[in-house]
Amino acid sequence: MGPPSExxxxxxxxxxxxxxxxxxVPANATPLDxxxxxxxxxxxxxxxxxxxGVDFDVAPGEAFGFLGPNxxxxxxxxxxxxxxxxxxxxxxxxxxxxxAHDGARIRSRxxxxxxxxxxxxxxxxxxxxxxxxxxxxxxxxxARRRAVELLEFVQLTERSNDQVEPLSGGMKRRLVIAxxxxxxxxxxxxxxxxxxxxxxxxxxxxxxxxxxxxRGVTLCLTTHYMDEAEQLCDRLVVMDKARIVAExxxxxxxxxxxxxxxxxxxxxxxxxxxxxxxxxVGQLEGLAERFEQLPDRTLVYTSDGEATxxxxxxxxxxxxxxxxxxxxxxxVFLRLTGRSLVE
Amino acid sequence: MAALRISPPLVLIRPTRMVERNLxxxxxxxxxxxxxxxxxxxxxxxxxxxxxxxxGSVQLGDGTSVSYAVFVAPALLASxxxxxxxxxxxxxxxxxxxxxxxxxxxxxTPMSLADVARGEILWALLRGSLYxxxxxxxxxxLGIGGLGxxxxxxxxLAFPAAMVVGYGFAGAGxxxxxxxxxxxxxxxxxxxxxxxxxxxGTFYPISAYPAALQVVVExxxxxxxxxxxxxxxxxxxxxxxxxxxxxLLAMGTIGLAIVSKRLSKLLLA
Numbered sequence: 001m002g003p004p005s006e007x008x009x010x011x012x013x014x015x016x017x018x019x020x021x022x023x024x025v026p027a028n029a030t031p032l033d034x035x036x037x038x039x040x041x042x043x044x045x046x047x048x049x050x051x052x053g054v055d056f057d058v059a060p061g062e063a064f065g066f067l068g069p070n071x072x073x074x075x076x077x078x079x080x081x082x083x084x085x086x087x088x089x090x091x092x093x094x095x096x097x098x099x100a101h102d103g104a105r106i107r108s109r110x111x112x113x114x115x116x117x118x119x120x121x122x123x124x125x126x127x128x129x130x131x132x133x134x135x136x137x138x139x140x141x142x143a144r145r146r147a148v149e150l151l152e153f154v155q156l157t158e159r160s161n162d163q164v165e166p167l168s169g170g171m172k173r174r175l176v177i178a179x180x181x182x183x184x185x186x187x188x189x190x191x192x193x194x195x196x197x198x199x200x201x202x203x204x205x206x207x208x209x210x211x212x213x214x215r216g217v218t219l220c221l222t223t224h225y226m227d228e229a230e231q232l233c234d235r236l237v238v239m240d241k242a243r244i245v246a247e248x249x250x251x252x253x254x255x256x257x258x259x260x261x262x263x264x265x266x267x268x269x270x271x272x273x274x275x276x277x278x279x280x281v282g283q284l285e286g287l288a289e290r291f292e293q294l295p296d297r298t299l300v301y302t303s304d305g306e307a308t309x310x311x312x313x314x315x316x317x318x319x320x321x322x323x324x325x326x327x328x329x330x331x332v333f334l335r336l337t338g339r340s341l342v343e
Numbered sequence: 344m345a346a347l348r349i350s351p352p353l354v355l356i357r358p359t360r361m362v363e364r365n366l367x368x369x370x371x372x373x374x375x376x377x378x379x380x381x382x383x384x385x386x387x388x389x390x391x392x393x394x395x396x397x398x399g400s401v402q403l404g405d406g407t408s409v410s411y412a413v414f415v416a417p418a419l420l421a422s423x424x425x426x427x428x429x430x431x432x433x434x435x436x437x438x439x440x441x442x443x444x445x446x447x448x449x450x451x452t453p454m455s456l457a458d459v460a461r462g463e464i465l466w467a468l469l470r471g472s473l474y475x476x477x478x479x480x481x482x483x484x485l486g487i488g489g490l491g492x493x494x495x496x497x498x499x500l501a502f503p504a505a506m507v508v509g510y511g512f513a514g515a516g517x518x519x520x521x522x523x524x525x526x527x528x529x530x531x532x533x534x535x536x537x538x539x540x541x542x543x544g545t546f547y548p549i550s551a552y553p554a555a556l557q558v559v560v561e562x563x564x565x566x567x568x569x570x571x572x573x574x575x576x577x578x579x580x581x582x583x584x585x586x587x588x589x590x591l592l593a594m595g596t597i598g599l600a601i602v603s604k605r606l607s608k609l610l611l612a
Contacts, residue, residue, distance in 0.1 A: 045612070084450050084611055104453040118448040122368040131364045135452035137353070183452075 035060050035187050035218050036081055040090030043076045050076040052242035053090060060186070063209075063219040067229045067329060068239030069339070074222035075115060077239075078191045081220065082112050094187070108136060111185030111217075115192050117172050119164045125175060126151065126160040129182055136183040143182065150178040154208060170201025177208060188212065190221035194228060206231055226329035238329075240337045250329055257335045258327035259289070261305040265298045265312065266321030287311050292334055297321070299331070357454055361462025362469060364445075376470060379430065380477045383423035387482070390546060391415045401548065405579050416482050417576040418545040420501065421568035423478055424508040425536070427471035432516035433532055436463055437523055440609070450610055460602040464513045464595070471509040475502060500575045504588075508568035511591030514598025515564070521605035539565040564594055 036058040043051040051073040058064040066074040079085035083103040133143025154174035194202040238246040292299040302308040305324030395411030439445040543566040571587035574580045
């Protein structure tokens with residue numbers, strides 16, 4: 001990893017000059033005006049490459065997301081940003097500082113919500129926050145003041161003196177979020193903040209994160225839920241197999257890679273009937289610009305779902321299920337990788 | 344906020360956060376801590392007075408003759424310091440490292456792994472100091488230290504000496520624990536601790552061994568600890584106590600360095 005004085009701007013120009021496409025890189029980003037600045041960021045574990053030369057920037061105040069399936073390299077990237085995993089190659093600065101040299105300074109301004117809860121099971125809810133405040137060099141009084149306030153914020157005040165273990169998954173996640181805020185971080189890293197939570201618990205977490213965003217806290221999160229990415233992220237990168245395959249706002253990505261609407265058609269497949277997807281696509285040919293055949297349904301990408309459905313009926317197709325919906329990030333991912341996000 | 348308040352450097356302060364964390368945990372179950380207090384006392388009563396009544400007196404290296412209880416008490420103090428340090432840095436540290444995953448959360452804060460290692464050693468020493476003080480108080484009350492523990496100023500050094508013993512074993516024990524994969528591996532640790540406890544000149548002078556074996560025993564850390572504390576409580580120091588102190592300090596410090604290295608391998612992947 002090069003020293004921070006190395007001109008990364010030149011690095012960008014140089015890669016641009018080779019005509020490579022670098023998703024995730026706004027034209028004029030520098031390590032100083034980005035909270036997170038990554039160029040050619042790579043993480044290797046032995047011969048396995050978990051993150052393969054990714055470029056991205058996170059600007060102050062934005063909610064930035066890494067969207068991708070499990071194993072895409074999201075967590076490894078987050079751990080490098082959190083300075084708990086050494087960078088194998090490339091450039092990474094957080095707050096303009098280098099993880100290898102200024103880890104403690106970076107961490108003092110970061111809030112981290114890891115995928116696993118890592119709560120202290122030997123301590124009560126309140127004590128978890130207090131001691132975490134102490135790890136950040138807060139006085140006991142200040143730690144207590146903030147802890148009480150944060151428990152209020154994540155709606156756990158009534159559970160202050162309870163042990164951690166009996167809390168539900170959603171409560172534990174909220175407690176971890178409160179814990180991550182004890183040092184009043186300007187950047188909050190969230191690794192799959194709602195994985196494993198029921199819908200109600202997810203919405204509560206989203207609501208709290210949305211409020212933080214309103215307060216100007218920069219969010220950087222990973223998720224394999226497209227709805228989460230759409231709800232929370234101003235801008236995101238799609239990751240697949242250790243690389244970034246696309247970058248943009250949810251709306252931009254959908255506009256760029258999929259149509260406004262998607263028509264989902266389901267056909268009855270009788271017992272013993274052979275796969276006739278080729279035949280089916282043949283029948284649909286010309287109705288829309290693109291199709292995607294999934295095991296249980298056919299996706300038709302079109303600007304007007306209703307009209308396309310009507311046209312299909314005119315051709316004599318008799319699907320058992322018809323659904324018209326808006327194009328989503330799920331479709332973007334399918335388009336870019338040929339696979340679903342959640343398998 | 345007064346910006347001019349002078350505070351000690353963070354390198355000294357941060358390790359104490361681990362002590363604070365452990366105090367919070369034990370605040371609710373402090374009785375557990377006292378369990379370690381009784382073991383050396385039981386040994387003192389059974390060996391010191393029970394067996395001591397049969398043995399009579401023992402000759403020290405310099406030829407002075409002391410009662411068996413006076414002979415065995417400092418060895419039990421050294422063993423107690425060792426056991427306290429090992430207990431805290433083996434099972435307890437392993438549980439926090441591998442199962443409770445306490446440090447996975449700590450590393451996301453400005454705390455460094457060296458802070459964690461130093462803090463846990465400090466905690467082991469503080470916990471051990473309770474046992475050492477308790478034991479010293481009991482033998483003081485019983486007047487066993489008639490040969491110097493209470494009357495000689497040198498006897499007061501038994502406390503810091505026991506802390507040095509604790510430091511040596513805490514560093515080494517914690518370093519060993521970072522290589523442990525499962526609970527059963529601790530049986531091997533016991534396999535090292537138990538013979539040391541029995542054969543390091545604890546219950547009888549090592550002059551009972553053939554010369555070659557004496558040299559081997561003299562190289563073990565517990566022997567150095569026993570020698571150090573016995574020299575102080577019986578008021579018979581020799582130049583070897585400098586070796587004892589250096590040996591144990593080096594053991595603790597090298598152990599600590601290994602712990603920091605191993606923790607970054609285990610936690611910062």
